[in-house]
Amino acid sequence: MKPAIAKRGNHQDFNETGAVSAAIGIGNCFHCGLPVPVELGLSVSIDGVNRPMCCHGCQAVAEAIVASGNTNFYRVRTEVSSTAQGLVPEFQRATEVYDVPEIQGQFVHSLGADMREASLILEGITCAACIWLNEQYIAGLPGVTDVRVNYATQRALVRWDEKQIKLSEILQSIQKIGYRALPYNPDQQQESHRQQRRLQLRRLAVAGLFGMQVMMISISLYAGAWSGMEASFQQFFRWLSLGLTLPVILYSATPFFMSAGRDLARRQVGMDVPVSLAIGIAFASSAWATINGQGEIYFDSVVMFVFFLSASRYFENMARQRCAASIEQLAQSLPVVTTRLAPDGGAEESVAAATLAIGDRVLVRPGETVPADGEIISGFSALDESLLNGESIPVDKSVGDRLLGGSINVTNPLQMEVKSVGADTVIAEIQRTIERAQAEKLPLARLADRVAARFISLVLLIVVSVAIFWWLHDAERWFEIALAVLIVSCPCALSLATPTAISASLGKLQSAGLLVKRGSALENLNRITHVVFDKTGTLTRGRPRLERVICSPEYDRGQCLQIAAALEQHSEHPLARVLVQEAGVLEKRKLTRIASTAGGGICASIDDVDYFIGNGSYIASHSNAEIPTQWLEEIATDAVTTVVLARADRVIAMFTFVDDLREDAKTLITHLQTLGKSVILMTGDGDAAARRLADLTGISDYRVQMSPRAKMEAVQALQRESSVVLMIGDGVNDAPVLASADVSIAMGGASSLAKTSADIVLTANHLPAIAQSMIVAARTQRIIYQNMGWALMYNFGAIPVAAIGLIAPWLAAIGMSISSLLVVLNALRLTR
Amino acid sequence: MEIIYLLIPISLILLGVIVWILLWAVRDGQYDDLEGPAHRILMDEDRIVEPQKKKPAGSAG
Numbered sequence: 032m033k034p035a036i037a038k039r040g041n042h043q044d045f046n047e048t049g050a051v052s053a054a055i056g057i058g059n060c061f062h063c064g065l066p067v068p069v070e071l072g073l074s075v076s077i078d079g080v081n082r083p084m085c086c087h088g089c090q091a092v093a094e095a096i097v098a099s100g101n102t103n104f105y106r107v108r109t110e111v112s113s114t115a116q117g118l119v120p121e122f123q124r125a126t127e128v129y130d131v132p133e134i135q136g137q138f139v140h141s142l143g144a145d146m147r148e149a150s151l152i153l154e155g156i157t158c159a160a161c162i163w164l165n166e167q168y169i170a171g172l173p174g175v176t177d178v179r180v181n182y183a184t185q186r187a188l189v190r191w192d193e194k195q196i197k198l199s200e201i202l203q204s205i206q207k208i209g210y211r212a213l214p215y216n217p218d219q220q221q222e223s224h225r226q227q228r229r230l231q232l233r234r235l236a237v238a239g240l241f242g243m244q245v246m247m248i249s250i251s252l253y254a255g256a257w258s259g260m261e262a263s264f265q266q267f268f269r270w271l272s273l274g275l276t277l278p279v280i281l282y283s284a285t286p287f288f289m290s291a292g293r294d295l296a297r298r299q300v301g302m303d304v305p306v307s308l309a310i311g312i313a314f315a316s317s318a319w320a321t322i323n324g325q326g327e328i329y330f331d332s333v334v335m336f337v338f339f340l341s342a343s344r345y346f347e348n349m350a351r352q353r354c355a356a357s358i359e360q361l362a363q364s365l366p367v368v369t370t371r372l373a374p375d376g377g378a379e380e381s382v383a384a385a386t387l388a389i390g391d392r393v394l395v396r397p398g399e400t401v402p403a404d405g406e407i408i409s410g411f412s413a414l415d416e417s418l419l420n421g422e423s424i425p426v427d428k429s430v431g432d433r434l435l436g437g438s439i440n441v442t443n444p445l446q447m448e449v450k451s452v453g454a455d456t457v458i459a460e461i462q463r464t465i466e467r468a469q470a471e472k473l474p475l476a477r478l479a480d481r482v483a484a485r486f487i488s489l490v491l492l493i494v495v496s497v498a499i500f501w502w503l504h505d506a507e508r509w510f511e512i513a514l515a516v517l518i519v520s521c522p523c524a525l526s527l528a529t530p531t532a533i534s535a536s537l538g539k540l541q542s543a544g545l546l547v548k549r550g551s552a553l554e555n556l557n558r559i560t561h562v563v564f565d566k567t568g569t570l571t572r573g574r575p576r577l578e579r580v581i582c583s584p585e586y587d588r589g590q591c592l593q594i595a596a597a598l599e600q601h602s603e604h605p606l607a608r609v610l611v612q613e614a615g616v617l618e619k620r621k622l623t624r625i626a627s628t629a630g631g632g633i634c635a636s637i638d639d640v641d642y643f644i645g646n647g648s649y650i651a652s653h654s655n656a657e658i659p660t661q662w663l664e665e666i667a668t669d670a671v672t673t674v675v676l677a678r679a680d681r682v683i684a685m686f687t688f689v690d691d692l693r694e695d696a697k698t699l700i701t702h703l704q705t706l707g708k709s710v711i712l713m714t715g716d717g718d719a720a721a722r723r724l725a726d727l728t729g730i731s732d733y734r735v736q737m738s739p740r741a742k743m744e745a746v747q748a749l750q751r752e753s754s755v756v757l758m759i760g761d762g763v764n765d766a767p768v769l770a771s772a773d774v775s776i777a778m779g780g781a782s783s784l785a786k787t788s789a790d791i792v793l794t795a796n797h798l799p800a801i802a803q804s805m806i807v808a809a810r811t812q813r814i815i816y817q818n819m820g821w822a823l824m825y826n827f828g829a830i831p832v833a834a835i836g837l838i839a840p841w842l843a844a845i846g847m848s849i850s851s852l853l854v855v856l857n858a859l860r861l862t863r
Numbered sequence: 864m865e866i867i868y869l870l871i872p873i874s875l876i877l878l879g880v881i882v883w884i885l886l887w888a889v890r891d892g893q894y895d896d897l898e899g900p901a902h903r904i905l906m907d908e909d910r911i912v913e914p915q916k917k918k919p920a921g922s923a924g
Contacts, residue, residue: 159902181896229889236885244878264864271871 052105060085062093064111078102092209101167108160126199138214145193154211156185168208235341238283242334245275249331269321272330280314284337306526316514332848339527339855346534369402370394391449395440403436404456405447412443413625490520497834512836518843519829524850528818531858536811539862544800545791552790555774556808558755561709565760571690575606577613581662581685591684593618595676598633598644606674606688643677650675656682692727695798700728702802713742742768818854825850
């Protein structure tokens with residue numbers, strides 16, 4: 032009973048907790064690994080053991096996972112899960128619109144009477160086990176017939192029976208196990224990306240398979256030339272090579288020829304011109320030699336060259352397309368459904384946002400996203416534009432003000448008139464800017480192109496003069512020598528030098544958890560002198576914990592929290608979220624006269640009393656209240672972040688927060704310092720909190736109470752002193768600062784715009800990867816220079832020797848192959 | 864040595880079959896996700912509790 036034994040062996044493995052889950056300490060949440068607040072006492076029984084949970088969200092998720100019988104997830108996962116957000120009723124309502132047939136038309140394909148199919152974007156995936164859990168869980172839902180998750184893109188393809196389950200129920204079920212899923216509409220661009228990828232892969236496969244055969248035959252020809260071979264066999268083999276090379280030339284090499292043709296039509300000399308010239312001439316002369324039955328053949332060089340070049344382009348393209356996927360998330364921030372008003376202002380009608388036209392009147396309720404750019408025609412409200420400009424505090428707008436698609440209406444219902452839709456909106460423009468930046472070529476690659484362009488013009492000149500010289504002096508040898516010069520000078524190695532090194536290092540960085548979106552970041556990373564951290568969420572866990580509430584005598588803790596939460600309920604600031612969460616169920620209060628200051632605080636009236644909430648300097652400048660000195664003394668020793676709640680004349684309460692340091696922050700900073708980088712901490716928080724953090728991590732230069740603007744100016748000031756700045760950020764108000772730095776890294780949990788404006792996204796929750804990226808960047812640069820140096824040296828060294836007729840064409844072909852091979856192998860060292 | 868006139872055409876037919884299979888696999892989308900199957904094969908084996916919908920198939924182990 033061999034299988035049974037094997038199964039039992041596995042079974043014992045199951046009973047262990049699993050490496051990641053076991054590494055979570057007693058006082059930490061078993062689901063997400065965050066510290067558990069002492070008084071909370073939440074737990075879930077997983078495989079008979081009570082595991083602590085840090086919040087109701089994680090508890091609900093863990094219970095759903097246990098109830099569905101997927102506790103294996105906790106044993107096989109290799110990363111802790113992301114903290115559950117808790118069920119948002121708004122999300123549930125939002126998902127129901129996907130059941131409307133007109134809306135479904137955009138996302139859902141019908142397969143027969145009741146079968147439906149849709150692609151879903153999954154958010155919150157941290158490791159392969161998450162994908163396993165999602166597959167198991169979704170497949171277990173009654174009515175779901177098939178589910179497949181793509182590991183690379185984190186997209187799921189789901190098929191279900193419309194009679195048994197609705198799409199909204201699937202989406203809500205996924206939410207229950209702690210992930211977020213939204214249907215998406217793979218647009219034409221993605222579809223063409225996919226087609227392009229497959230076409231490239233097919234070309235690569237053809238080049239590889241036929242190439243192997245040609246190589247094998249070449250080896251017998253080389254061996255035959257050495258030990259003697261019957262002429263009939265030799266000729267048979269040569270014809271065979273010709274036949275086998277033909278598909279490679281006609282199918283795999285067409286992109287090179289087409290691109291070279293385009294270059295020539297525009298009177299430019301790009302990299303593909305010498306490449307196609309080399310392929311074309313080597314193939315033509317070999318074919319001629321085969322037909323004539325004399326002369327050398329170079330089919331092996333041709334196929335090898337095409338294969339290597341196709342492979343490096345394929346990998347480069349893959350890396351670029353992976354980055355394009357992160358942009359799609361931004362497109363998802365526009366709402367799919369919106370409420371259109373009839374022109375006479377009466378009837379409301381739910382329509383897909385994509386069908387809106389200029390001049391339509393739209394109703395935007397509080398909590399909804401503005402569907403297109405436009406103008407307010409009635410009502411006034413506060414709008415959260417954090418996705419578009421990084422401003423975390425909502426802006427007040429009233430009749431006649433401009434509304435931006437993608438911003439969120441916070442307080443009151445608005446009627447708007449649509450002014451621009453689709454590609455003309457601001458958010459579409461942002462997307463295009465990002466796409467352009469990503470498509471832009473690496474400066475080093477451009478350099479290689481320029482060098483090669485000059486080089487090829489020079490080479491063609493040399494070939495022509497050599498041919499003329501020999502034709503005049505020794506008319507019999509002119510073709511052989513001119514051909515040898517051309518083959519020897521083929522810039523194959525030169526054209527492989529950069530792309531192979533870059534694709535190798537992008538792959539290396541990706542496996543380390545860094546998604547490089549802009550190729551130029553690789554080059555700049557190498558020159559970094561200053562590393563600037565934005566405190567919130569980068570060095571800390573990014574989840575502040577409310578530590579103390581100090582109240583003035585006439586209020587109690589609960590009242591203070593209620594008022595604070597009422598003021599902060601629409602703010603996306605992390606501290607605001609904590610206050611709202613701590614307050615529990617909010618009492619209904621009417622807020623009026625809301626005004627907010629970026630990086631400062633919020634002021635609003637409740638029952639005609641003005642309240643202010645914000646940091647110390649905001650309170651000092653906006654109200655006459657003073658913080659009692661004994662409060663300051665009380666917290667001075669603790670060094671924590673504070674938020675002050677005040678009325679116009681007196682301070683009501685002070686909230687203190689702590690945010691625990693990440694375990695690996697110290698490792699990263701020590702590593703950066705040993706690499707000789709200056710580490711700076713810039714934070715919007717108070718002096719005490721920053722000092723505590725700086726002391727813990729060993730940062731000597733820290734700057735406090737900085738607004739996003741001040742951070743940007745500080746970065747620019749550093750750049751004026753010819754420093755090269757790496758900015759590591761997180762949170763909504765980082766986007767402009769990230770954009771101003773030479774290289775920017777956004778944490779995986781950062782807001783979508785911060786992520787899209789950053790050059791690099793840290794996908795793994797592992798800080799030391801950043802130091803590693805610098806080492807990889809330095810090695811990449813070194814390897815590119817080595818490759819280009821070697822290629823140029825080989826070409827320039829060999830040309831004179833070939834020109835005086837000392838190199839036979841077959842020797843030149845071997846030289847060409849070996850120099851290309853060396854370049855590829857050298858680049859592959861990066862992946863180790 | 865004349866046997867190569869038979870063997871080589873046979874190998875070419877094999878090559879044609881291989882190329883055809885590979886092109887079909889690419890078109891079928893089997894190369895769209897190169898990471899997934901590596902994980903999937905390991906984790907499917909680890910399933911002890913089946914999703915409730917289906918009958919517990921491998922309960923004997």
